[in-house]
Amino acid sequence: MTTFLVFAILVLFFMVLVLIAKASELASELKDGKRAYDNQSKWNGYFLLFFLVAMFAGSAYCFKVLMPVMVPKAVSVHGVKTDLLFNTTMVIILIVFVLTQAALFYFAYRYNESKGHQAYFYPHNNTLEVIWTVIPTIVLTGLIAMGMYEWMHMFNVEARDKKMMVVEVTAKQFNWMVRYSGKDGKFGDRIIDQEHITPTNELGIDWTDKNSHDDFLADKIYLVKGKPVLFKLGAQDVLHSFFLPHFRVKMDCVPGIPTEFYVEPTTTTVEMQEYLSTQPWWQTINPETGEPRWKTFKYELACAELCGKSHYGMQKEVVVVTQQEYDEWLSKQTAMYESVKSTLPEKTEVVLASMEAPVSEIDLKGAAETGIENQLIAFINDASRPVDKTTWFSFDRLLFETGKATLKAESNEQLDNMVAILNAHPAVELKIGGYTDNVGKAADNLKLSDERAKAVKAELEKKGIAASRLNAEGYGDQFPVGDNKTEDGRAKNRRIDVRVTKK
Amino acid sequence: MQTSTVDHAHTDTHHDHVHGHEEHHHEETFLTKYIFSQDHKMISKQFLITGIFWGIVGGLLSILFRLQLGWPNETFPFLETFLGKWAEGGKISSEFYYAMVTMHGTILVFFVLTGGLSGTFANLLIPYQVGTRDMASPFINMLSYWFFLGASVVMLLSFFIQTGPASGGWTAYPPINGLRDTGVNLGSGLGFDLWILGMTLFICSSLLGGLNYIATVLNQRTKGMSMFKMPLTMWALMFTAVIGVLSFPALLAGCVLLEFDRLLDTSFYLNNIIINGQLLGYKVVLLFCSSTCSGSWVTRRCISSFYQLWVL
Numbered sequence: 105m106t107t108f109l110v111f112a113i114l115v116l117f118f119m120v121l122v123l124i125a126k127a128s129e130l131a132s133e134l135k136d137g138k139r140a141y142d143n144q145s146k147w148n149g150y151f152l153l154f155f156l157v158a159m160f161a162g163s164a165y166c167f168k169v170l171m172p173v174m175v176p177k178a179v180s181v182h183g184v185k186t187d188l189l190f191n192t193t194m195v196i197i198l199i200v201f202v203l204t205q206a207a208l209f210y211f212a213y214r215y216n217e218s219k220g221h222q223a224y225f226y227p228h229n230n231t232l233e234v235i236w237t238v239i240p241t242i243v244l245t246g247l248i249a250m251g252m253y254e255w256m257h258m259f260n261v262e263a264r265d266k267k268m269m270v271v272e273v274t275a276k277q278f279n280w281m282v283r284y285s286g287k288d289g290k291f292g293d294r295i296i297d298q299e300h301i302t303p304t305n306e307l308g309i310d311w312t313d314k315n316s317h318d319d320f321l322a323d324k325i326y327l328v329k330g331k332p333v334l335f336k337l338g339a340q341d342v343l344h345s346f347f348l349p350h351f352r353v354k355m356d357c358v359p360g361i362p363t364e365f366y367v368e369p370t371t372t373t374v375e376m377q378e379y380l381s382t383q384p385w386w387q388t389i390n391p392e393t394g395e396p397r398w399k400t401f402k403y404e405l406a407c408a409e410l411c412g413k414s415h416y417g418m419q420k421e422v423v424v425v426t427q428q429e430y431d432e433w434l435s436k437q438t439a440m441y442e443s444v445k446s447t448l449p450e451k452t453e454v455v456l457a458s459m460e461a462p463v464s465e466i467d468l469k470g471a472a473e474t475g476i477e478n479q480l481i482a483f484i485n486d487a488s489r490p491v492d493k494t495t496w497f498s499f500d501r502l503l504f505e506t507g508k509a510t511l512k513a514e515s516n517e518q519l520d521n522m523v524a525i526l527n528a529h530p531a532v533e534l535k536i537g538g539y540t541d542n543v544g545k546a547a548d549n550l551k552l553s554d555e556r557a558k559a560v561k562a563e564l565e566k567k568g569i570a571a572s573r574l575n576a577e578g579y580g581d582q583f584p585v586g587d588n589k590t591e592d593g594r595a596k597n598r599r600i601d602v603r604v605t606k607k
Numbered sequence: 608m609q610t611s612t613v614d615h616a617h618t619d620t621h622h623d624h625v626h627g628h629e630e631h632h633h634e635e636t637f638l639t640k641y642i643f644s645q646d647h648k649m650i651s652k653q654f655l656i657t658g659i660f661w662g663i664v665g666g667l668l669s670i671l672f673r674l675q676l677g678w679p680n681e682t683f684p685f686l687e688t689f690l691g692k693w694a695e696g697g698k699i700s701s702e703f704y705y706a707m708v709t710m711h712g713t714i715l716v717f718f719v720l721t722g723g724l725s726g727t728f729a730n731l732l733i734p735y736q737v738g739t740r741d742m743a744s745p746f747i748n749m750l751s752y753w754f755f756l757g758a759s760v761v762m763l764l765s766f767f768i769q770t771g772p773a774s775g776g777w778t779a780y781p782p783i784n785g786l787r788d789t790g791v792n793l794g795s796g797l798g799f800d801l802w803i804l805g806m807t808l809f810i811c812s813s814l815l816g817g818l819n820y821i822a823t824v825l826n827q828r829t830k831g832m833s834m835f836k837m838p839l840t841m842w843a844l845m846f847t848a849v850i851g852v853l854s855f856p857a858l859l860a861g862c863v864l865l866e867f868d869r870l871l872d873t874s875f876y877l878n879n880i881i882i883n884g885q886l887l888g889y890k891v892v893l894l895f896c897s898s899t900c901s902g903s904w905v906t907r908r909c910i911s912s913f914y915q916l917w918v919l
Binding site: 277296298302303306340343359360413 | 689701780793
């Protein structure tokens with residue numbers, strides 16, 4: 105309350121001062137008959153001139169004091185070019201700023217109002233207008249062209265190094281989850297649904313995908329000097345922004361829209377510290393640590409999009425090291441799978457257990473542990489998994505001649521295995537589905553997939569399975585399981601599936 | 608009515624005659640002259656005063672949060688005196704810090720620069736510089752101010768509710784502002800509802816004002832003043848109004864859809880996001896598919912950048 109009263113008294117005191125000044129002005133006007141503002145415009149002119157000098161001095165002072173404190177030199181390949189672009193723009197703007205402001209304030213001083221002086225009326229000049237339109241247009245176009253050029257380089261997918269590292273960064277309130285793909289260089293699939301997103305598996309990693317078994321979460325982002333890295337960015341809840349100021353990287357993380365940024369670090373953390381130890385401001389003592397500032401220097405990842413109350417705390421350390429140090433660090437990381445293995449839902453284990461038992465009973469040739477044969481047997485034996493229309497199994501060693509519905513000889517082994525399984529489980533009936541990728545006409549695809557499914561059915565019948573137990577249908581390019589944009593995905597989509605219709 | 612006023616304006620007798628049918632013309636009451644005024648000069652003063660008020664509020668907010676930013680480890684006991692629970696122990700809470708940043712942005716961009724400046728100078732200068740007695744529609748001009756005042760009252764009110772004003776940034780991006788969940792963001796509760804209501808009123812005000820400015824500049828220039836003889840200020844004010852009229856309705860539509868998401872469980876901006884471990888998928892699917900989500904978001908982002916670039 106006292107604070108409030110003091111504040112109110114100050115405000116009132118200020119208002120009284122203003123009113124007294126105003127009253128004395130009016131009084132002198134009445135007494136001398138002199139206009140109060142006669143001298144004012146002259147004084148205004150002086151003040152404006154003074155302001156001009158003070159403003160320039162202030163700007164120069166800010167440059168001098170703040171430049172050394174700013175984020176130091178860029179440590180990425182594209183960052184150096186970004187800085188050049190930034191500095192070019194800055195210099196041009198600075199020149200224009202000094203010239204126009206100097207002219208503005210000087211004119212206000214030089215041509216201030218004085219008695220008997222008539223303003224010169226100068227309404228129009230085409231030449232001038234053309235000049236001040238054309239020059240900025242050219243300069244700005246140049247700057248934009250430079251920017252576009254750099255931008256196209258930064259996001260040129262073709263120019264990327266094939267050996268680049270890939271780091272997946274997922275943002276959520278309020279931390280960053282940084283996933284490395286481990287030794288195999290492949291990320292395990294993620295499934296974003298209520299079943300997979302759990303407190304122990306915040307990313308929704310599909311543990312049945314073997315690629316996920318060596319993926320690990322890193323508490324710091326480790327990068328290798330000279331080795332390009334592609335950050336694959338995403339967010340789970342609200343918008344975040346992936347900001348690496350030292351690398352001149354900033355990219356939004358948007359739920360549902362994947363983004364990415366390709367960057368090549370050029371300086372290790374240690375090298376950067378060495379460089380900074382030669383810089384005056386970085387040599388000063390940090391009162392919090394009692395050491396020179398350069399000693400505690402770290403690259404930092406921060407969030408640059410307001411994302412809630414702890415937005416300011418969304419930071420992570422970035423460490424740039426040599427390949428050797430990186431490998432050493434890599435070998436110390438433990439895969440996420442190791443810690444969640446024991447907590448995986450029982451259902452998965454039941455499947456695994458039942459998978460093993462019947463293998464020895466039926467003579468399967470060359471069947472992989474996770475191949476269609478064992479998946480099918482596990483399904484048939486597991487009473488808790490009902491017959492439905494969505495559980496399909498894909499043949500993995502069934503090959504057709506390109507564009508035709510003729511089975512290649514290599515397919516025989518897997519077909520024989522299927523026959524063995526069907527003979528061991530006489531109650532089981534199957535539906536065979538044919539699928540293609542989305543290349544070519546949809547109608548042709550549909551026809552081909554149908555012919556292929558029927559060819560498989562005919563082959564099984566030939567090997568002694570009753571026609572009544574089998575059904576076949578083609579689905580064309582519907583129900584893709586892989587991404588039709590990549591060759592891998594298209595290969596996955598060209599397939600024959602089976603579904604148990606009775607067991 | 609307006610046309611005949613202009614036609615006969617050169618003779619006082621006709622002028623009086625024409626206005627004789629209108630009530631309160633010669634004996635204006637305090638209410639019609641200062642409060643519900645249809646005079647462009649008075650309306651411009653009303654905008655000026657409201658704009659200055661907002662300028663002070665917005666400036667004060669920026670002083671407060673910069674105090675915190677500049678001296679993050681200091682405590683300022685007087686802040687607790689003024690802000691109470693938002694600055695316990697003399698330190699501004701992170702939630703209120705972001706609320707102040709958000710409201711500072713909103714106030715400065717919309718209520719000072721757009722409402723305050725454009726409202727004041729367009730209203731004052733357009734009739735003077737194109738040479739007409741008043742705006743094309745003085746009544747709509749009055750409505751424009753009153754919508755602005757309504758918006759101001761709602762925005763100001765939002766400071767005094769329990770969960771505080773909007774705190775998800777003045778750009779109001781979903782999903783943080785699309786969830787009516789104070790657990791995600793304190794200001795996304797009632798504070799953001801009030802924000803949207805305030806913005807809706809503000810946009811109404813801007814549209815009414817803008818259409819009026821455009822109509823006046825296009826139709827009511829004095830004899831002999833072609834568009835190219837018009838002062839540069841008029842061109843500037845007209846283009847400001849044109850850009851406002853083009854972009855504000857889109858912003859309004861975006862805001863209304865966002866409020867649908869918040870109150871009616873629709874899914875224009877929200878789909879497949881994980882909040883507190885819960886996956887929020889489709890709730891109610893209206894005519895739009897999920898791609899509308901990203902689409903509208905991008906549109907809104909473009910519009911806001913466009914607006915920042917060209918109007919302000």
